């Protein structure tokens with residue numbers, strides 16, 4: 001009885017060893033097997049086939065089959081200040097009616113406005129806004145109308161130009177005057193508007 005049990009145990013041990021050996025052999029052979037198309041066992045397969053769709057690959061997730069979707073209409077990038085008035089006479093008049101300078105006319109804002117005006121506007125408009133800037137005096141540019149005494153090409157006296165009209169002009173430009181939106185932030189433009197109002201009072 002004892003001997004029988006011992007023989008059975010020996011047998012099952014042999015079967016076990018053969019089974020383990022077979023597994024190890026098949027396993028190592030299959031992991032060694034590779035070709036150009038099949039690199040064999042993949043470590044971290046998510047690195048090869050990411051869960052997120054590739055932006056330049058087709059996807060079934062959207063109706064048009066594109067992984068890279070356009071942002072919805074009217075999307076505004078973070079930190080970007082959209083100017084909601086068109087570059088047209090209607091936009092200019094609407095800005096005139098609705099826009100109010102967010103900056104109070106205090107010394108700090110006015111001083112910054114004056115500095116910016118000196119750097120960005122005087123070459124044409126002149127230090128006192130009389131339309132006698134350096135390039136005008138050099139005979140290379142027609143004089144812009146004086147802020148205090150001139151007449152706007154869009155109607156009305158220059159001295160009556162409102163916050164919105166001046167801001168609209170700096171943003172888009174008008175005729176020979178170019179847009180300054182790329183050089184001056186909205187806050188900087190508003191501070192210049194404060195200073196232009198001062199120049200409108202000079203006679």
Ligand code: HEC
Nearest residue numbers: 120121124144145152153154166169174175176177180192
């Ligand atoms: C390259 C020269 C030039 C520069 C620089 C320039 N302007 Fe002008 N600006 C003009 C001319 C020319 C006009 C007249 C355009 C017209 O009405 O045909 C004008 C007109 C204006 C008007 C009157 C707009 C209206 O509604 O009639 C304002 C206000 C004004 N400029 C402000 C500024 C401010 C502020 C700056 C600086 C940020 C500036 N400009 C820079 C040439 C310039």
